[in-house]
Each structure stands twice: as structure tokens, then as C-alpha cells.
Amino acid sequence: MAESNHFDVIVIGSGPGGEGAAMGLTKAGLNVAIVEKETSVGGGCTHWGTIPSKSLRHAVSRIIEFNSNPLFCHNNTSLHSTFSNILSHAKSVIDKQTRLRQSFYDRNQCSLIFGTARFTDKHTIAVTQLDGTEELYSADQFVIATGSRPYQPKDVDFMHDRIYDSDSILSLSHDPRHIIIYGAGVIGCEYASIFRGLGVKTDLINTRDRLLSFLDNEVSDALSYHFWNSGVVIRNDETYEKIEGTDQGVIIHLESGKKMRADCLLFANGRAGNTDKLNLSAAGLNADSRGQLNVDSNYQTDVAHIYAVGDVIGYPSLASAAYDQGRFVAQAIEKGQADSHLIEDIPTGIYTIPEISSVGKTEQELTTAKIPYEVGRSSFKHLARAQIAGKDIGSLKILFHRETKEILGIHCFGERAAEIIHIGQAIMEQKGEANTIDYFVNTTFNYPTMAEAYRVAALNGLNRLF
Numbered sequence: 001m002a003e004s005n006h007f008d009v010i011v012i013g014s015g016p017g018g019e020g021a022a023m024g025l026t027k028a029g030l031n032v033a034i035v036e037k038e039t040s041v042g043g044g045c046t047h048w049g050t051i052p053s054k055s056l057r058h059a060v061s062r063i064i065e066f067n068s069n070p071l072f073c074h075n076n077t078s079l080h081s082t083f084s085n086i087l088s089h090a091k092s093v094i095d096k097q098t099r100l101r102q103s104f105y106d107r108n109q110c111s112l113i114f115g116t117a118r119f120t121d122k123h124t125i126a127v128t129q130l131d132g133t134e135e136l137y138s139a140d141q142f143v144i145a146t147g148s149r150p151y152q153p154k155d156v157d158f159m160h161d162r163i164y165d166s167d168s169i170l171s172l173s174h175d176p177r178h179i180i181i182y183g184a185g186v187i188g189c190e191y192a193s194i195f196r197g198l199g200v201k202t203d204l205i206n207t208r209d210r211l212l213s214f215l216d217n218e219v220s221d222a223l224s225y226h227f228w229n230s231g232v233v234i235r236n237d238e239t240y241e242k243i244e245g246t247d248q249g250v251i252i253h254l255e256s257g258k259k260m261r262a263d264c265l266l267f268a269n270g271r272a273g274n275t276d277k278l279n280l281s282a283a284g285l286n287a288d289s290r291g292q293l294n295v296d297s298n299y300q301t302d303v304a305h306i307y308a309v310g311d312v313i314g315y316p317s318l319a320s321a322a323y324d325q326g327r328f329v330a331q332a333i334e335k336g337q338a339d340s341h342l343i344e345d346i347p348t349g350i351y352t353i354p355e356i357s358s359v360g361k362t363e364q365e366l367t368t369a370k371i372p373y374e375v376g377r378s379s380f381k382h383l384a385r386a387q388i389a390g391k392d393i394g395s396l397k398i399l400f401h402r403e404t405k406e407i408l409g410i411h412c413f414g415e416r417a418a419e420i421i422h423i424g425q426a427i428m429e430q431k432g433e434a435n436t437i438d439y440f441v442n443t444t445f446n447y448p449t450m451a452e453a454y455r456v457a458a459l460n461g462l463n464r465l466f
């Protein structure tokens with residue numbers, strides 16, 4: 001093998017996990033290559049996951065805002081758009097993100113190899129390029145950051161032109177009047193908001209008994225209410241028996257005996273780790289039944305010189321966490337041990353309409369653990385900034401220990417929740433006595449702001465103490 005085909009580290013996959021690792025390793029002075037099976041960098045995050053879904057959601061929420069604001073909406077005219085129209089906005093953001101991410105590799109002189117990687121032995125990979133040619137590369141160490149893909153059960157015909165998963169929905173070219181979304185996890189709920197916001201009749205089939213059951217019950221109830229109020233039909237506790245593609249659309253037969261028909265179906269129920277093409281056995285590795293790899297606290301797999309980060313190792317399966325894991329694995333490879341680790345309370349950002357964000361414990365968790373907590377609430381409708389912006393749907397809830405006043409959890413529902421949560425998170429993460437709810441009543445907030453919700457909620461909670 002040519003000397004130029006040997007690297008200190010080869011990273012497989014250029015999503016946030018791979019990018020974080022490759023950047024950390026090149027900055028540490030190592031000779032690094034990154035392998036990507038698609039024709040551009042950025043990973044599932046940029047091309048099929050986070051970035052497109054958030055761009056679509058943004059476009060839809062602006063349309064809703066326009067149509068509900070009397071300043072813009074005259075003579076009963078309203079703005080109407082279709083999924084294919086708003087896809088062009090998503091595509092322009094994807095292009096900008098791809099160019100930006102490509103520039104990181106160029107600037108840091110990280111070698112980019114396009115093609116699909118598979119191990120041929122513990123220190124060698126074969127990369128199959130688009131034209132079918134194959135080249136061998138070797139490295140002292142590897143980082144597997146190949147991400148995940150939508151789970152596709154064998155009895156669902158994803159080749160049918162009206163049955164989509166969360167990747168293929170981005171090539172939807174007709175304009176459905178009615179969609180069934182199977183799976184009411186984060187991705188299913190976000191797409192339900194997008195389609196309903198475009199005026200598409202939306203049925204959301206949930207295999208569980210409530211929406212997003214990991215959330216605080218009040219927040220999950222609020223989402224169910226707002227979905228119901230906007231016309232999304234939620235069917236809880238249902239499982240499909242058969243999904244039938246027809247000439248006009250799709251019919252889903254549920255185990256409960258119900259049947260539903262729509263123009264198309266988005267199957268968004270679970271994800272699988274991308275390990276099937278890696279020929280892991282040649283490297284002495286095995287993935288579990290969900291295609292995921294097992295790692296230790298340094299992201300080291302069972303084979304000492306092979307590491308893994310991001311969705312391919314499972315929880316929390318977030319772009320935010322994958323990027324951090326990439327940076328930490330670079331430290332582990334450079335120094336033998338990572339300097340930092342993922343924080344315990346990873347915030348949740350859910351870009352439904354309205355938006356949801358949480359950090360820390362839920363009321364259910366605190367009650368089960370018998371922790372004496374109190375609740376402080378603030379309703380957006382009472383905040384001047386929310387009234388000015390016409391965004392009065394929403395609330396902020398702070399859970400705190402009734403004796404120590406330590407902040408235990410923050411749950412936000414409404415416009416910009418994913419941004420608002422970070423104010424509380426910054427205080428919650430403080431050590432010693434600095435992480436109490438008192439901070440919010442002792443500080444001065446800009447006025448009018450959404451951040452003021454913290455002061456209102458803190459006063460509300462402290463007033464409950466006796």
C-alpha cells in the first residue's frame with residue numbers, strides 16, 4: 001500500500017460526530033483522513049435530518065405567522081405554500097451548510113475520501129468509490145461515525161411511490177392533501193407540525209399511550225392539545241397490521257381493526273445504526289440487533305484502536321451530542337483519555353409548532369424519587385414581549401427543591417423554547433449555591449424579553465414556599 005494511503009487516524013462518516021473528531025484530531029497535529037459515502041460532507045444531520053427538517057419547520061411557522069397577523073393579512077387573502085415549494089428554502093440552507101463544513105476540512109488540511117468504507121482487516125479499510133473502483137487505506141486508529149438511518153420493517157414496501165421514510169420524504173414531489181404519519185416520536189411530531197401547518201390533513205399514529213412520554217406530562221399534554229386544536233388527529237396505542245400502497249395512495253390496517261386511507265404515508269418509527277456496510281467482523285467487532293456499537297466512557301469499542309461516536313452508539317442520538325462526542329474522542333485518542341464528558345442533563349429541543357425544550361428532571365421523575373420540589377410557572381400570554389410578537393401560546397415551568405431551592409428541571413413550551421431553555425440551563429449547571437432559583441429574582445432582565453419568563457416563574461414558585 002502506498003505510504004500516502006496510511007494515516008494516523010481514519011474517521012468514517014462526515015456528520016457532526018465525524019467532523020468533531022476530525023477537527024479535534026487535525027488540530028492536535030495528527031495526519032487524519034475522513035471517509036464519506038455521499039458526494040458531499042455534512043452527514044445525515046445536514047442532508048436528511050436536523051437541517052432540512054428545521055428549515056422546513058421555519059418556513060411553515062413563518063407562513064402561519066403571516067396568515068394569523070392582521071397587519072399582513074388583508075381582504076381574506078392568505079399565503080399558501082406546498083411542501084415542494086418550501087423544500088427549496090431547505091435546499092438553500094443545506095448548500096450553505098455543506099460549503100461551510102467543506103471549508104473546515106480544506107482549512108485544516110484534513111484528507112477527504114469519498115466512497116463507502118468497509119474493513120478488510122483490523123487496520124485496513126477498502127473504500128468503494130461511486131465509479132465502482134476500490135482503494136485500500138490503513139490507519140493506526142479509527143473513529144466510526146457512520147450515524148443512523150430510518151428503520152424500515154421488511155413488511156412495508158418503501159419502493160411504493162406514496163410510502164416514505166424521513167429521508168425519502170425530502171424528495172416528495174406531489175402535494176398531498178392527506179398524510180398519515182406512523183410513529184409519534186420527535187421526528188413524527190415535527191413532521192406532523194410541518195404538514196398540518198401547510199394545511200395538509202394529518203393523522204398521527206402513536207404506538208405509545210401518550211405523545212413523547214419522556215417529556216414532563218404537562219408539556220406532553222400541551223402538545224397533544226395544540227395538535228388537536230390545529231386539527232392533527234392523534235391515534236394513541238395503535239400498531240399497524242398491514243400497510244397497503246394503492247394507485248391513489250395508501251391504506252393502513254391497524255391491529256385494532258381500524259383502517260385509514262391517505263394520499264401518502266410517512267413511516268417514522270425507529271432508527272438503525274449504519275454498521276451493515278462496514279464488514280465489522282474483519283475488524284473483530286460486532287454490532288447489536290439495532291446496528292449499534294458498544295463503547296466505554298472514552299468512546300473506545302471492544303477493539304482498543306477503534307472508537308465510535310454519534311448515532312451509531314445510540315443514546316442520545318442528537319447532532320448536538322454527536323459533535324461533542326467527536327471532540328471528546330479526539331482528546332481520548334490524543335491523550336489516552338477524554339478531558340471532558342457529555343453533561344448529565346442534555347437539553348431536549350423539539351421543533352414542533354409550538355416548540356418544546358426541557359432540561360433536567362420532570363415532575364413525574366421527582367415524584368417517583370420522593371424529592372420535595374416546588375413549581376414556578378410563567379405563562380407567555382402575560383409577558384409584554386410575547387404580546388408584542390403575537391406569540392402568547394406557551395409557558396415556562398421551573399422545578400426546584402423546596403428546601404435548598406436548587407433548580408431541578410426546566411420545561412418550556414412555545415416560540416423559541418429551544419433558545420429560552422439555555423438561560424436556565426446556564427444557571428442550573430452552576431456549582432454550589434449558585435444554581436438556585438433565587439438567581440432569577442435577584443438579577444435584572446432586559447425588558448421586554450422572553451427571558452423575563454424566568455423572573456415571573458421564579459417569583460411564582462418562591463411565593464408557594466411556606
Ligand SMILES: Cc1cc2nc3c(=O)[nH]c(=O)nc-3n(C[C@H](O)[C@H](O)[C@H](O)COP(=O)(O)OP(=O)(O)OC[C@H]3O[C@@H](n4cnc5c(N)ncnc54)[C@H](O)[C@@H]3O)c2cc1C
Binds near residue numbers: 311318
Ligand atoms: C428528521 C430528523 C430531525 C432531526 N432533528 C434533530 C434536531 O433538531 N437536533 C438534533 O440535535 N438532532 C436532530 N436529529 C438527529 C441528528 O441528525 C443525528 O443525531 C446526527 O446527525 C448524528 O450525527 P452522526 O455524526 O452520528 O451521523 P450522521 O449525521 O448521520 O452522519 C453519518 C455519515 O456517515 C456516512 N456513512 C455511513 N456509512 C458509511 C460508510 N460505510 N462509509 C463512509 N461513510 C459512511 C453517512 O453517509 C453520513 O454522511 C434529527 C434527525 C432526523 C432524522
